[in-house]
Amino acid sequence: MLEKALQGNAKYWSWVGFLLSMMGMGALCYVLQFNYGLGLTGMSRDVSWGLYISQFTFLVGVAASAVMLVLPYYLHNYKEFGRITILGEFLAIASVSMCLMFIMADLGQPMRALNVVLHPTPHSILFWDMIVLNGYLFLNVVVGWVALNSEYKGTHPPKWVYPLVYLSIPWAVSIHTVTAFLYCGLPGRHFWMTAILAPRFLASAFAAGPALLIILVMIVRKFSSFDAGDKAINKLVTVIIYAGLMNFFFVGLELFVGYYSNIPGHIHTLDYLFFGLADHDTGVIYNNLMPWMRVSVIMGVISLCLLGCKKTRNNSGILFVACGLMFFSLWIDKGLGLVLGGFVPSPLDYIVEYVPSIPEIFITLGVWCTGFFILTILYKVAISVKTEAERVS
């Protein structure tokens, strides 16, 4: 099947070429970082995680969101998702691959990564995260490939794959829950320490993932004869609306608890993210994430309005924009604010801001492009197989 990825038109190849060159840039910067140390990034003693871990956190959500397709399709036999589910599963594969790459990029001693396996430590959440992420990757690779292969051969998927499909449903929830546990179990990090973190992660994931998927499906529709179907897209829009509303509801709950209780620890980070936080000693106001967070809220609200209104969402151009807004809104919320904000103020009550360095940004882009490279190859294969299978039948 893989040979399908080697046949394509000029546009396909220039896209692949673009991705490869960005990956090359990223790899080059990674070599620099590898040789110099993580000091090449903008991270510091006080903000000890940066873009890498925040992208990782966001992408776990995108990966988990495949469950929004797998569950209706396999469990409820929702036929409209017949053509789109494989795209969701392959998006999950690309996302988890990016997650693993981001973790590797973030390690100070990447050559020792296997120590996590060699010295298994059940009381560490990171240990479990590694297990669930790799497990999820495995499940999606097997399920996606087997399903596609049987379509290629014109047969039904073998029976043994179904238990894996069903297993992948709770497993998807587990990856994002365990990822939330990385944060919400840490004493003294008030912003993260909220029982609602896991549900909030899931809600934002189930909005951001399908939003990205709709964008991808629309792009695929433009460049190939493969159409996932309006019904599938509309269903996904419903999922995005509800999940997006849930997410904003949860954010509202956080704001209420913080500001009504008036407990400083609960307020500081929220202040920092949305209004700017003043240094006790100097009075200087720090707010480099504030514009982002405000834009995130505005984008989210606009997107919900556009998606909620029948007139606007039925226009495919507007739908495309609305999904883009939702995706970026949640990317800022989780891919920037959540992780970076949690470090402000520091445990010793200093405000240290983080700005990613240029090589760090290129490495981040490189990983994203690697993810999209994987995605492109997988989609190319899937689409070729699907269109051929349909032509035959």
Next chain:
Amino acid sequence: MDNKRRKFLKIAGLSAVAGIGAPAALNMLMKGNVQASSSHGHGDDHGGGHEEAKGHGAHQKEVKLGKRYGMVIDVHKFNHTPGLVQKCIDACHDTFNVPDIGNKKDEVKWIWEEPFAHAFPEHSHYKKNTELHHLSFLVTCNHCDSPPCVRACPTQATFKNEDGIVMMDFHRCIGCRFCMAACPYGSRSFNWRDPRGMKDGKPFIKKVNPEFPTRMRGVVEKCNFCAGRLKKGLLPKCVEATGDTKAMVFGDLNDPNSEVSKVLKSRFTIQRKPALGTKPSVFYII
């Protein structure tokens, strides 16, 4: 943590996942981790009860079996001896080859000074006496009896030894910095760049002490309570540097007759962020 205990914990962890009484197992898991120093103990964890955690919110009783090293820092004595704070810092950093990178971002430090407001950010600073605000507080790793850093570490590169000291294995650490996010005291430093390197011809480590290994880049480090010196029957370097000022008193908190226990019994002391349940082993007389 002895080996048997470790193996047991692993099994306990796995069964927790299998869903067999997950909450109970998790609880056990946490406790096991916390009470590592008392692994040979039997029963009487909660006896006596005269050494409960100080400060509001920390109502769990401290483990009293086995050794638990701790330290009392008398801030006024430091204040009365000019230069003593810096002397302690230098004594530590010189002994342990702690690099001076020269910028805040990449900074590595094991012990340093902070004003009251930053050493104790959760305390009220409103209308405190002026002297307090001018005092220097030495802060370092608290060698928590219930260390969140150890809980978080995915490789056991940071672990609690049999004397209750939270240690680092520089050769096992993968540099994930989960422990840094987990430590509520900012006690941990990461080697953002090669500490053996130099800038503008000046090495980060001025004079290497051959008795302690220098680190490689990409690993986390912190105060080790001078575990190596304790084995030889010596006091920690910083404590030694205070001479007979008694500005720092070090010893076994679980031994009621140790000097540190006696000081704690007779003086009012505070710990940093006791409400988090980490049970810090460093106390302050203010």
